[in-house]
Amino acid sequence: MEKFSVFSSRLVEKAEFFTSGHRACQGCAEALAVRHVLKALGRDTIVAMSTGCMEIISSPLPTTAWKVPWIHVAFENSSAVASGCESGMKAMMRKGKIPKKKINFVGMGGDGATADIGMGQLSGALERGHDMIYVCYDNEAYMNTGIQRSSETPWGASTTTSPAGRKSIGQHTQKKDMPKIAVAHHIPYVATACSSFPFDLMEKVKKASEIEGPAYVHVMSVCPTGWRIPTEEAIKYGRLIVDSCVFPLFEVVNGKYSMTYKPEKILPVAEYIKGQGRFRHLTPQMIEEIQEHTTREYEKILKMCEEG
Secondary structure, eight states: OGGGGGOOGGGSOOSOSBOSOOOOOTTOHHHHHHHHHHHHHOSSEEEEEESSHHHHHHOOTTOOOBSSOEEEEOTTOHHHHHHHHHHHHHHHHHTTSSOOOOOEEEEEEEHIIIIIITHHHHHHHHHHTOSOEEEEEEOSSBTTTTOBOOTTSOTTOOOSSSOOBTTBOSOOSOOOOHHHHHHTTTOSEEEEEETTSHHHHHHHHHHHHHSSSOEEEEEEOOOHHHHTOOGGGHHHHHHHHHHTTSSOEEEEETTEEEEEEOOSSOOOHHHHHTTOGGGTTOOHHHHHHHHHHHHHHHHHHHHHHHHO
16 A cells, blocks of 8 residues: 555545534444545535435434535436436536536445446446446445345345345355446446545545546445444454455556555454354354455456456
């Protein structure tokens, strides 16, 4: 992470565009991620957000935690609304009805809204080439409606709709690989990030806003409630998921992969799994299977980075 050696906390935007007073659970790393994303983007930003945790906790009538123009939309269409805003505002600038200026058009959604319900609309927005950013906050389940599994829920995790028991290991499929799906749309910028690495996250969001065309940022957002961990350990588990290479930090600029963070010492997956209630039923053999899958996928990413 050598490039962040000059990116000190003093350079971070001091203004807050996602304010305190919202109703997120204690220790919510997703709320922290939203705060960092908006610090990187600044005031000239329009956000379309799908139904989900952040929408529920940030806008209880008549209050709001948002200090930028913000539109609440249904589960499936934040990308469609953000792309519509981009087209409409640019048309008005072109016709001289509003002054020309740089505006960040952002679609936001959780993993369910992104990888499940809103997949078609997101694919269309990326394909059309809108100058917009889509941010997926991945907490690995539908947390706001009762911890139901999504297609981003990892293999072996127990949720209310994939419960572990005598006849089930819990979630029985692997996570849908959304960053690679975004890359497959041949868009200029794709990145993974985590709120436990705030400078890396903000750097990537800023880069996404500066690149012309669609950008996709997949943010790992630890959920103490759904992961069954102590509320004060969300940042710790964010570091563990990255340092164990379960969720590597990389970016893809015009199709070229590069790692933005390599752990000095790769931790065993067991260190990351230990302490999480959603994985407490796993046997050593099951954890070994997760380790093998993690190692295999990480080596694929490294190889793609070497190939450029």
